[in-house]
Amino acid sequence: MIDRPQYLRRLDAWKDRDVVKVITGVRRCGKSTLMLLWKQRLIERYGVAPESIVHINLELLDNEPFLEYHRLYEEILRRCAAGEGRRYVLIDEIQNVPDFQKTLDSLQARGGIDLYVTGSNATLLSGTLATLISGRFVEISMTPLSFAEYWSARAHEGMTMQRAWSEYLHDGALPATVGFAGDETMLHDYLDGILNTVLFKDVAARLNISNIAALETVTRYLFDNVGNLVNPKAIADAMTSMGTKISSPTVSNYLEGLAAAFIFYPVRRYDVKGKRALRLERKYYAVDLGMRRMLCSNRVRDTGRLLENVVFLELMRREGDVFVGQGAGGEIDFVTNGTDGPRYYQVSESVHDPNTLERELSSLRAVRDNYPKTLITLDDERPVSHEGIRQVYALDWLLGEGEERKA
Incomplete structure (x- = not known):
């Protein structure tokens, strides 16, 4: 497993505090691995007994019976019954459970339970939790590997830092791609599978989008225009001129869905003199440059813009909101x-x-x-x-x- 020290430090800071820790991020960015690392840390650093930790990954078929909030609640209580003292409950991909917030709210109300959950849809998670347990959750936004994490995972291979940087831009930063270095076929198939899953399952299915081709065109447009100011009307006009008629409200809906699935991060403009955010055009930055290269068929290799995208993600990790x-x-x-x-x-x-x-x-x-x-x-x-x-x-x-x- 690739170490994720920055996120572990954030979990250290929130450990045993009376809030639900909600770890969000695009699929396969390392959320489940972080849960395993945190479980290990609880045992080795904090001396928590293994039987005091309940870990349920809702993407596993073994846990399909718990995709109903009553059953999930009952199973967690059953596993918490053994032994005494504080319990640590870790749940992967909580958004797969309809009305999951009822489970979390009830567990939180019981006391004695430190809750950690992961999820891959920003709107579903933050919106649902904010309305039900307002003020009682904290979101930890997770991205694919930073360059420091990537370099740490590959430095032992004997390559130069400059070579690692080149492969970081080419392959992207999803943790599993470290194992595909040099195998273009495996890399392409892996990234293609994740992108299709996100577009079909996390965006199209949740927003009831039937025109998948139009959604893919909008996605490709944003990848092509990373770092450029864009707005829904400009995208709609560009697509219409290319033969795909689409309205500005539809494009806005697609943009919201892509941002909620963490494929893109919208960035607002900031009036430096007036010290306020502006409501006009936004820039969009990609969560992963490997996906961008694949969908753009290798034709977009603007190193300056790639660097800008990497710097944006790093600033978001270090400082939070970026304008x-x-x-x-x-x-x-x-x-x-x-x-x-x-x-x-x-x-x-x-x-x-x-x-x-x-x-x-x-x-x-x-x-x-x-x-x-x-x-x-x-x-x-x-x-x-x-x-x-x-x-x-x-x-x-x-x-x-x-x-x-x-x-």
Whole structure:
């Protein structure tokens, strides 16, 4: 199993607190593995007796009888009956159980139970839980492997960090793809299977979409336009011009479904001067670049945009909400707004050209405050300061600031 230390630390922080821990993310991003790692951690680090842990994976056929909320509740209570003390209940893919919130609410009300659940549909999970147990759950959003996790899993193979980076962009970051390195057929079949499952089961089935071809076209359009500002009308117009007539409301419905299934993350624009989010166009970033390459038939290899997508996912892991900045000097690739105030980021494949460097710096210079501003590039150089704007090498930054290279 590939270690996921960042998520384990978050579970450490919420352990034994009176909230349901809801781990969300796209299918096969590692949620079930995280549950196994957490179970192991409870036993080895915290000294929890194995019989005090109830772990039910609702994707297994063995557990099909528990896909009804009464039966699931009764089974958990039965397994909790043995022994004494606090119980730890781990449930994978809870959204497979209709009215699952009733089970969670009743277990939470009993006390003495620390609840952890995973799920693959944001709207179903957050909407249902928010209405029933408002204030009593915390969402831990999980993504495929970060580059640091990927490098940690592959560094022992003797490859250079630059080669690992190239394969990370090509193969994507779903944990299982680490085992397919170099086997294009297996990689394609695996990614194709996951994407089809998400589109057919997590999006089309839940939204009652019958026009699968149109849904796939919208998906391909978003993959093609990662990092570009888009809106439903522009997508509908582009599809209609290509012979697929579709309305803006239908496209909006598809976009919401794709975001709920964690295939894409919509990012709003942020007015840097007014310190507020704007309601207009959004950018969409892909959860996995391997899926993007496969659906786009290998024809989209814009390293700058791929880097931008990777940086977005990393900022989301580290800092939570991420926005696209709109300031007096133009667009800023990313703005985060944490408890310590905003941070500003520009991303560029290379700034060796003086004109490119000036263009990237100008947007940051136009922001008249003293909060951190960072330029992230693939230029393999030591960090340098441009009048307070810090330029860093992307791979060093992705491995963690201050971390030494291993190759």
